[in-house]
Amino acid sequence: MNISTQELAADHTERFGQQGTSFSAPARVNLIGEHTDYTGGFVLPLAIGFETTATISPRTDRKAVLYSSNFDEQVEYELDAMPQKGRGHWSDYGMGVVWSLAKDDIKTSGFNLSVEGNVPLGSGLSSSASVEVAVAMALLSLAETEIPGEKIATLCRRAENDFVGAPSGIMDQFVITNAVAEKALLLDCRSLEFYLLPLRPDIRIVIANSMVKHSIAEGAYRDRREEVEAGQAVLSKMNPQIKLLRDATMDDLKQARGRMSDASYRRCRHIITENARVLEARSALFGGDMRKLGDLLFAAHISMRDDFEASAPEVDKLVDLARSLPGCIGSRITGGGFGGCTVNLVEAQYADNFAEQLKLRYKDAAGIEAEIYVCEAVDGAVARAKAGE
Structure with a gap:
């Protein structure tokens, strides 16, 4: 690349x-x-x-x-x-x-x-x-x-x-x-x-591009953010200790439910539970528990799809197809949403076959030629500059 x-x-x-x-x-x-x-x-x-x-x-x-x-x-x-x-x-x-x-x-x-x-x-x-x-x-x-x-x-x-x-x-x-x-x-x-x-070196990151495009500078992304901020404002008014949504618990959110729109409630529920999933993912990585990490990815996708309503039918299809393939540990939508890519955790020995089969099955199911990338974690810009790259 x-x-x-x-x-x-x-x-x-x-x-x-x-x-x-x-x-x-x-x-x-x-x-x-x-x-x-x-x-x-x-x-x-x-x-x-x-x-x-x-x-x-x-x-x-x-x-x-x-x-x-x-x-x-x-x-x-x-x-x-x-x-x-x-x-x-x-x-x-x-x-x-x-x-x-x-x-x-x-x-x-x-x-x-x-x-x-x-x-x-x-x-x-x-x-x-x-x-x-x-x-x-x-x-x-x-x-x-x-x-x-x-x-x-x-x-x-x-x-x-x-x-x-x-x-x-x-x-x-x-x-x-x-x-x-x-x-x-x-x-x-x-x-x-x-x-x-x-x-872990025996795990690959496989990215599947649904080829459904989006632009986060307009439209639905902005709407979701406004809904989140409206819910956050309600929580802050009820409890001044809640400066940002990150400070709120599900108990806080349930108490505030009647004071915000249903959309704001569900957007905030996604974020509060997603923060918890990230911290659980940290423990899973440190413990080498890839099955736990995979379960968290699947749960995160359901939350993005149902609570944040930021998925797309084609992306949901990619996740469903990935779950059925050998070597798949976890899969979810990644990025701002409304199209774009899924990120998949795959056992290294299955990665190439996973990528091939996912592309074929998505083409059959959605009529779209996905782009599939088998990736590794690389250096950022600062490390590259220091290395003269």
Whole structure:
């Protein structure tokens, strides 16, 4: 899944007439902990081998010139007349990072930037955060500035929330920046404390792309978040100790049920129980109990489907098919929902056959050619930069 940085560097030199420096950022998949990050909860993602590479070189003027090989388009902006909001264009993700860094007085000279990625768009694997983090690493290098990985993640999240206008939590940018190979990353989304958890070598992560696309910047994702926040506000009013939904228990929620809509109640129930599942998953990983972890994934999918109502018929079919195949330990929807991918825990000896059979059976059942990826946990952007990758 790796992009050839040598080819990208050569293309950048040919296009802009000078050599650039390249930085890469991976994609991510979330094992468990969906829609918990923006209410201060827990998530358990890992970085995977899809990636975005950003190649940067300085200019002598105050222009930002961005080229995307994926869209085969070049655009330019005046840094002294920066837009304050995105315009619904691919360059918003890069320029949003420029804008966010400037908010913290990290300013660059003019630059040429080439961007290429192979993260499937709209699949729930965080193509946008991958772009943001790769661009941030490139811009920080140009500005000769070093900041901690946690800060890089928060700056990139601000770019997506406030410049692009997508109401994402911190998880995507955080794991893409700070992941370590062969580990899952348990993140406390309130304190930003994180813990690296071991992944057993005899287990594979298989991602199945339903090919049903979604955009989290609009529509249903925003509605669900508003419903969550409305329920959270009711709980906080009843009990001032509940600052975020992460502080609430199911007993708290049951007591507040009559004061919120049924939709808010079910959205909050998903998040409260999902936080508990993440912490149980941590214990399962430390104990090597893959069967327990698999059961948690199946339960998380049911909660996303029924309480959060963020699945899709095609995704449900993928989970049902996966459950019936040899070697499957657990399966669930991953990402913001409303399409996208499933994440599957599979015994390594069955992984290739699992991927083949899942693709065939999904085509027969849904008439759609799924894309199936057998993945391993890889380094995030900071570890890659330190290794010179």
